[in-house]
Amino acid sequence: MRDWGIAAIVAAIQVGGGYAVNASQSGVRALDVFGYVLLVAGPLALGLRRVQPLPVLGVTLAACGLYLAVGYGFGPVVLAFAIAFLTAAVHGNRWWTYPVVPAAYLLFVWPAPALLGRHTDLWAAFGILGWLAALVAAAEVLRQWRIAERERRARAAAARRDEKARRERSENRRRLATAHELHDALAHNISVINVQSSMALELFDKKPQQARSTLAAIKIASRESLAEVHKLLGVIRAGVSAEDLEEAEQHPLPTRPARPRRGAWRAAPRLEVREPAHQPEPEPEPAPVAPEPVRLPDPSIDDLDVLLRGVRADGLNVETKIVGEVRRLPGTIDVAAATIILESLDNVLRHAPGAGANVTIRYTADSLDLTIDNSRPTTTPARTGPVGNGIITMRKRIHALGGALTAGPRPSGGYRVAARLPSDTGLRRVPAAVGAEGNGKVEPAPKEPTANVSETPEPDKN
Known part of the structure; x- marks a missing residue:
């Protein structure tokens, strides 16, 4: 029209x-x-x-x-x-x-x-010639503007697709982190409950007082497990939007109708069914075999390129540095170190947009030192909610392994997370890691460390 x-x-x-x-x-x-x-x-x-x-x-x-x-x-x-x-x-x-x-x-x-x-007329001939030339120039300008507009829309569509893929990868990492948190929160306590309950059964008749102490330990471990589960569920529920909750309330899942109680005012007619004599019983159908759960591989610092592939795909510029002789670490130490690196870099993505990050791994005779530094953000980070407990959770995990973790702003700008883990599975204490006020150097652990883990609360940026 x-x-x-x-x-x-x-x-x-x-x-x-x-x-x-x-x-x-x-x-x-x-x-x-x-x-x-x-x-x-x-x-x-x-x-x-x-x-x-x-x-x-x-x-x-x-x-x-x-x-x-x-x-x-x-x-x-x-x-x-x-x-x-x-x-x-x-x-x-x-x-x-x-x-x-x-x-x-x-x-x-x-x-x-x-x-x-x-x-x-000669002037008319030149005038018409100029008018036609201006017409061609205007057509070419419009054509180039249309091509540029088409390319701009294509770039905008590609940027939206990349942003959607980045959000999906970030959500997958958060789900994986939640699964690891649930495993870390329950695996140890459930193992303690299993061992202590076996001891309680053996000591119940012979040593009732020791059995009582064992049952008390089971009670404490189960209470701690429930507390951890409730905390994780609170974190998960905090990520559910109000629109999702309203949609769930308006469209609840269908439930099975309640069976009538015995002695109701009107009972259904009872039917008698006579089965023929010597009726062979049908053979039971084999139960379907449930598929084995797929276990995702634990993160590891053996291959940093593979470990950092996700955060680099999201646009974070990460530089790595390894100091000392690389050696194979116990599984718990390796997984804990990789988790600290990933969670720290994920914090950089969320709270320091546009900043770069440096990951330094130092192998010493008695410990594994980690330092994750990031520069100042180039843009103001968006406020996504209240302050989380990421640093506190990381510190608890490191302390459980006999290590130490400090985190806080750097004097030159940016943020630093420094962790020190023992290089063996003896879970003995090692000196505290260099904190936010350190000079960037990680001193080697002494042969006979005596310092305890620092419990000074650090600001949490998660």
Whole structure:
């Protein structure tokens, strides 16, 4: 409809302007019915200019050329041709559109008018030439703008797809972290409960007092496990949006209808079914075999490129440095070190957008030292909710292994997480790691460490 509206406006301009210009010029043919038909023919074709740009261009060129060839006055009759040319150049093939310009010059200026006995003024010839050149330049500008706009939209769509993929990867990492947290919170306590309950059964008759102490330990361990589960469930529920909760309340899951109670005021009729004698019992169908759960591989610092692939894919620039002789670590130490690195870098992504990160791993004789530094953020981080417990959770995990962790702002800007883990599974205490106020150097652990783990609370950025 818009194209037909433009066609009506152009027709009105050409008819009105053509009448005024033709009346003011001398030595031209008087405007008659055939002239009005030519003035209207070009604008009517503009209604199909987006569907058939090249045929519409040919119709407007023919109408304009015939109008001038029969002797009518030169005027706004070229407006329909100009609009058709711009449309064909932008939406069609320009290699078929631009050759129309010299054809129009030959038809409007020379030699077609000369063959018909009409002389074209020199200034008019140069003016028409400049007008056609400006028409080509305008068409090329519009064409390049359209191409740039199409590329901008394609880049915006690609950016939206990348952002969606980044959010999905971040959500998957958070789910994996929740699974590890649940494992860390329950595995140890459940093992303690198993061992202590076995001891309680053996000591119940022989040593009831010791069995009582064992049962008390089971009670404490189970209470701690429930507390950890409730804490994790609270964190998970905190991530559920209000819209999701409202949707769940409005559309609850279907439940099975309640069975009527015995002794109800109206009982269903009882049916007697007589089974035939010696009816063989049907063979029970084999129970379906449940698929074995898929266990995701634990993170490891053996291959840093694989470990850091996810955060680097999200746009974080991570530099790594390894100091000392690399050696194989116990599984618990390896997993704990990889988890600390991943959680620290995930904090950088969330709370320091645009910052870079440096991961330093130092192998000493008695310990494994980790330092994760990040620079200042280049943009203001978005406030996504209250302060979390990521640093506290990491510190508890490290302390459980006999290590130490400190975290806080750096004097030069940015943030630092420093951790020190024992290099064996003896779970003996090692000196505290370099904190946020350190100089960036990790001193080797002494042979007989005596310092305890620092319990000074550090600011949590998770």
